[in-house]
Amino acid sequence: MALRVNDSEFYAIDAHSHLGQRKTPLGHGVASFLGDDLVRNLDEAGLDCAVAFPLGASYTDYSEANQIMADEMAKYPKRIISFCRINPNFGPEATAKALEHCLGSLKLKGIKLHPEIEFFDPNEAELMEPIYEAARRYRVPIIFHTGMSSKASPGVIAELAARYRDVPVILGHMGVSEYVKLAVAVARQNENIFLETSVVGWMPLLLEAFRGVGTGKILFGSDHPYNPCPWKRSQST
Numbered sequence: 001m002a003l004r005v006n007d008s009e010f011y012a013i014d015a016h017s018h019l020g021q022r023k024t025p026l027g028h029g030v031a032s033f034l035g036d037d038l039v040r041n042l043d044e045a046g047l048d049c050a051v052a053f054p055l056g057a058s059y060t061d062y063s064e065a066n067q068i069m070a071d072e073m074a075k076y077p078k079r080i081i082s083f084c085r086i087n088p089n090f091g092p093e094a095t096a097k098a099l100e101h102c103l104g105s106l107k108l109k110g111i112k113l114h115p116e117i118e119f120f121d122p123n124e125a126e127l128m129e130p131i132y133e134a135a136r137r138y139r140v141p142i143i144f145h146t147g148m149s150s151k152a153s154p155g156v157i158a159e160l161a162a163r164y165r166d167v168p169v170i171l172g173h174m175g176v177s178e179y180v181k182l183a184v185a186v187a188r189q190n191e192n193i194f195l196e197t198s199v200v201g202w203m204p205l206l207l208e209a210f211r212g213v214g215t216g217k218i219l220f221g222s223d224h225p226y227n228p229c230p231w232k233r234s235q236s237t
């Protein structure tokens with residue numbers, strides 16, 4: 001399957017989606033969203049595959065959720081690229097062990113971090129270095145939630161990311177709105193920093209990013225199912 005735009009076909013990847021099961025449903029009622037659901041929606045949208053990570057949850061080390069990510073990727077190896085989610089607050093030792101398991105044994109393909117939900121400072125070297133070291137060793141990217149608080153500002157994240165120039169760092173939501181300009185600036189300054197589009201709904205900001213860093217550093221993301229898209233394609237003839 002490929003996405004057709006005019007006369008061109010593209011291999012289309014959604015770089016930001018989530019899978020998992022929650023005790024309390026999301027605001028729009030979604031409590032369970034697994035591989036079957038995601039792949040059905042990808043088919044409806046004409047997308048080839050999606051990068052997915054666990055849904056956010058209250059204080060957890062995400063070990064069960066990360067196992068689900070591995071299980072769902074095993075069911076759909078060509079459609080789902082599963083990342084693990086790490087809560088650095090469990091400490092550097094627990095983080096290193098969890099990453100060894102997730103990247104080494106479960107063979108997950110990247111790391112998702114959320115400085116706001118998990119409440120940590122993305123510049124706190126003691127907590128963060130094991131994460132960058134594991135990403136370097138397993139040659140996987142890190143995607144951060146960015147925006148909506150100064151803790152998740154692209155400028156803060158870029159400080160440590162700049163010291164690990166061989167680790168690709170994706171700024172999820174490219175700062176949402178208030179931090180888009182800063183996200184564009186740090187992506188221009190750092191070869192290893194990339195931008196992802198989900199939640200940025202205001203076209204002038206998106207265009208500013210495309211003008212600022214070019215298409216080669218911008219990944220399409222939806223944040224499905226937090227931010228469900230109108231997945232049904234119009235039946236054009």
Ligand SMILES: [Zn+2]
Pocket residue numbers: 016017018223226
């Ligand atoms: Zn998300």
